[in-house]
Amino acid sequence: MNKRLLIALFLFALPLFAQTDTQWALDKSTLTYHMSHPMHEVDGASHEAKGKGICHAGQCNFLIAAPVKSFDSGDSNRDLHMVEATRGAQFPMVSVRAQFPEAAITGPTIYADLEVQFAGQTAHYGHVPLQKVTQGNEVQISGTVPATCSDYKIDRPSFLTVPIKNEIPVRIEMTWRQM
Amino acid sequence: MATLKSIALSEIALCCLVLSAPWLCVAQGAQSATMTPPVTAGIANNSSPNIVDLPSAPEPANQIAQAGQADQTPATNQKQQGQTNQQQQNPQTTPSLGDLGFTPQQTQADAQMQARLNERTHMLKVHQTLGLITTIPMVATLITGPQAKAKGKNGQTIIEPTAANLDFHFALGGLTSGMYWTSAYYAIFAPKIPGVKPKGAIRLHRSLEWVHGPGMIITPLLGIMAYKQENAGEKAHGMASYHGTAAYVTTAAYAASIVAVSWPIHLKFWEKQ
Numbered sequence: 001m002n003k004r005l006l007i008a009l010f011l012f013a014l015p016l017f018a019q020t021d022t023q024w025a026l027d028k029s030t031l032t033y034h035m036s037h038p039m040h041e042v043d044g045a046s047h048e049a050k051g052k053g054i055c056h057a058g059q060c061n062f063l064i065a066a067p068v069k070s071f072d073s074g075d076s077n078r079d080l081h082m083v084e085a086t087r088g089a090q091f092p093m094v095s096v097r098a099q100f101p102e103a104a105i106t107g108p109t110i111y112a113d114l115e116v117q118f119a120g121q122t123a124h125y126g127h128v129p130l131q132k133v134t135q136g137n138e139v140q141i142s143g144t145v146p147a148t149c150s151d152y153k154i155d156r157p158s159f160l161t162v163p164i165k166n167e168i169p170v171r172i173e174m175t176w177r178q179m
Numbered sequence: 180m181a182t183l184k185s186i187a188l189s190e191i192a193l194c195c196l197v198l199s200a201p202w203l204c205v206a207q208g209a210q211s212a213t214m215t216p217p218v219t220a221g222i223a224n225n226s227s228p229n230i231v232d233l234p235s236a237p238e239p240a241n242q243i244a245q246a247g248q249a250d251q252t253p254a255t256n257q258k259q260q261g262q263t264n265q266q267q268q269n270p271q272t273t274p275s276l277g278d279l280g281f282t283p284q285q286t287q288a289d290a291q292m293q294a295r296l297n298e299r300t301h302m303l304k305v306h307q308t309l310g311l312i313t314t315i316p317m318v319a320t321l322i323t324g325p326q327a328k329a330k331g332k333n334g335q336t337i338i339e340p341t342a343a344n345l346d347f348h349f350a351l352g353g354l355t356s357g358m359y360w361t362s363a364y365y366a367i368f369a370p371k372i373p374g375v376k377p378k379g380a381i382r383l384h385r386s387l388e389w390v391h392g393p394g395m396i397i398t399p400l401l402g403i404m405a406y407k408q409e410n411a412g413e414k415a416h417g418m419a420s421y422h423g424t425a426a427y428v429t430t431a432a433y434a435a436s437i438v439a440v441s442w443p444i445h446l447k448f449w450e451k452q
Contacts, residue, residue: 021272039441039444040441040443040444050279050280050281051274051279052274052278052279053274054272054273054274056272057272059272061272061273061274062274063273063274063275063276063278063279065276065279065281067281067285073379074378074379075378075379075380075381076375076376076377076378076379076381077303077377077379077380077381077440078379080296080299080372080375081300081303083296084293084296084297084299084300085300087293088293088296089288089289089290089292089293089295089296090288090289090290090293091288092285092286092287092288092289093276093281093285093286095276097273159441160311
C-alpha cells in the first residue's frame with residue numbers, strides 16, 4: 001500500500017519539477033543592422049547588448065536591450081546621423097522581447113514572437129525563426145529581425161536625394177548561459 | 180480489509196487532486212503562451228472582470244491566466260497606439276529593463292542632445308547640398324581659366340584675354356568662393372557632440388579641409404593679383420602665376436573630399452528601391 005502511495009506521489013510530483021523557473025543570462029552578443037543604399041551597403045554592429053531570460057510555467061520570456069548609440073558602422077559621422085534619425089537620444093535603448101513556449105527550447109529552431117521597442121515605437125514580429133546551437137552550458141541563438149524604417153516611423157536618410165531602402169534587417173547573434 | 184482499501188483509495192485520490200493542480204497550472208500557462216491576435220487579446224482583457232468573479236477557478240491557474248492577460252494587454256495597446264510605454268509586467272516571470280544592469284545615463288532620455296543632433300544633421304545636410312552645388316561653378320571656373328589667361332612668352336607679343344572672358348572667369352571664381360565659404364560655415368558651426376572621436380571616412384574628409392580650405396583663400400588672392408596684372412596689359416607673373424596651379428590643387432582636394440565622405444561606393448542605381 002505504501003509503495004502505491006509512493007508511486008502515486010512520485011508520478012504526480014513530476015509536474016512540480018517541470019514548473020521550476022529557469023533563468024538565462026546573456027553572455028556575448030552581436031546585433032547588426034544592415035542598411036542599403038544604391039551607393040552604399042552599411043552594417044552597424046553593437047556588442048553592448050545585455051539580456052535576461054525567464055522560463056516559467058512552460059513559457060519563456062527573454063529581454064535583450066542595447067544602447068542605440070552603441071551601434072558602430074565604422075564611420076562616426078554616419079553613426080551620429082543614425083542616432084539622430086532614430087531619435088536615439090530621446091529613446092536611447094532598443095529592446096527586444098521574445099516569447100516562446102519552453103518546449104521550443106529543445107528543438108534546433110525556436111519560433112519566437114518578438115516585440116521590439118525602438119525609436120519610441122513598438123513593433124511586433126510573429127513567428128521569427130531563431131537557430132539554436134547548444135555547446136556545453138552555452139546556447140547560441142542566431143536569427144534576423146525583419147525590421148523596416150516604416151515600422152518605427154523613421155524618416156529614411158538619403159544621400160544625393162536618394163533614400164536608403166526601407167528594409168533594415170537586424171541580425172542577432174547571442175550566447176546564453178543558464179543561471 | 181475493505182475499509183482499509185477504501186481509505187487507501189481515498190488517500191490516493193486526494194493525492195491525485197492536490198498534486199495535479201500544478202499540472203493544470205502548467206497547461207493553463209502554455210495555453211496563455213500561444214500568440215493571441217490583438218483583437219482577441221482585447222476581448223480577453225475586457226472579459227477579465229468576469230474571470231475574476233468566477234468562484235470555482237483554482238487559484239494558481241487563475242493567477243497565471245491574469246498574468247498572461249497583463250502581458251498581452253499593454254502589447255496590444257502599444258501596437259495600436261505605436262507609443263512606447265513601460266510595461267507593467269510581473270517581475271518574476273518577465274525580465275524588465277531594470278534587471279539588465281544598464282546605468283541611468285545609458286537609459287535616460289536626453290531631449291537636449293536630441294535637439295543638438297537634429298540641428299547638427301540639418302546644418303550638415305545644408306553643408307552637403309551647398310558643397311555639391313559648389314562643384315558646378317568650381318569646375319566651370321576651372322574650364323574658363325585658360326580663356327582668361329594671357330598667352331605668349333615674355334618679350335614677345337602677348338595675346339590678352341577678352342574682357343568678357345576675364346570678367347566671366349572672375350565672376351565664376353567669386354561665386355565659387357562665396358558658395359564654398361557658406362557651405363564651410365554650416366560644417367564649422369554645426370553643433371559638436373562631446374565624446375565622439377572622428378572615425379572612418381569623415382577623417383579623410385576633414386583632413387582634406389587643410390588642403391582645399393587654404394586653397395580657397397590663396398587661389399582667389401592670386402586670381403585678383405593675376406586679374407590686376409592682366410588688366411594692366413601684363414602677363415601674370417610672380418606669385419600670381421601660380422593662380423592656375425593653386426586652383427587645380429584646390430579642386431582636386433575638394434573632389435577627393437567629396438569622394439572620401441561617400442566612400443566606399445557601391446553603384447547599384449539600377450536596383451529597385
